Amino acid sequence: MKQIIGVAFLAMALCFGNHANAEGKAAERKTFVIGVEDFDYYPLHSMSRGSEFTGFARDVLDAFAHEHGYTFVYQPLPINRLFAVFFEKNTLDFKYPDNPHWQTERRQGVRLSYSTPLVVSEEGALVLPSHKGRSLLHIKTMGTMLGFTPWPYLSFINDKSVTLVIDDNFDSLLRQAIGGHIDVVYMNVDVAKYRLETQLKEPQGLVFDLDLPHAASDFSLSTRQHHEIIRQLNLFLQRQPLLLPRLREKYHIQGSDRR
Structure with a gap:
């Protein structure tokens, strides 16, 4: 009986020892x-x-x-x-x-x-400077990136008052808006600003319209x-x-x- 008890205690000690070692290794992980x-x-x-x-x-x-x-x-x-x-x-x-x-x-x-x-991060509508301040009634087409959801405009998209144009390239969307082919681009404002300045060389090509729905x-x-x-x-x-x-x-x- 003593041998059985001794073996049981040894097994428990080994178990707790292994558990402690595992925790110790996890704590030491860098x-x-x-x-x-x-x-x-x-x-x-x-x-x-x-x-x-x-x-x-x-x-x-x-x-x-x-x-x-x-x-x-x-x-x-x-x-x-x-x-x-x-x-x-x-x-x-x-x-x-x-x-x-x-x-x-x-x-x-x-x-x-x-x-x-x-x-x-602020996300919102980028528009032509001449269109800044126009109401939602003037927005018929909105560009956004594949995989992104323009949450503030979802109800307008669902009721078909705004048509969503999806692309997998930010610069393509920005160029379409600068060329007047879509009314707005919905994207991160800091990312848009950087790409307009450095990639497209059009720092004032589009501007963020704070009066339109946006989200943080x-x-x-x-x-x-x-x-x-x-x-x-x-x-x-x-x-x-x-x-x-x-x-x-x-x-x-x-x-x-x-x-």
Whole structure:
């Protein structure tokens, strides 16, 4: 009987020892994979400017990683595949950007942690300067990117008063609006401003019309596994109140502060 009890205690000790070792290894882990959009959304974030993840978000995340001794590996994936891999597999430690209001059906029953938003991004209608201030009644065609939903205009699209023109290229949409082929382009305002200035060389070709419906979208880092690291990131941003404003200035990002 004593031998049986002894063997049982030894087995329990080994079990708890292995569990403790596993927790210890998890705590010591320093390299993490962040799934990012394989998409040019510069200056906010981009994977289309060479092989590196670049832009505002990269600077924020790298600053945090440096302080804690972490290494972030950025894994680019097409937008819809990124959602699928993040929610259905266990190969990504984090997702950026993320927002609890995106693809809400996937989030049901999943424990997720979200960071403080790294940036609040303004999305709205880009119009010809001569058309700024015109009412919604003048909008018959709206261009937007494949995979994007112009939420403030959804009711007008559904009732057919506005026809949606979808493209897979920002510059093509902007050129169509400059040429008068569509009435407005619905997209991120900072991304549009950058592309008009640097890619199309038409800095005043289109302007953001604040009087038309627009929306702010928070971009956060999310995780299913590493909730403590999200807490660390939030504390880091609290301790570094000048970091985000400084980087917004570096990348000429106005966000939702446009009035």
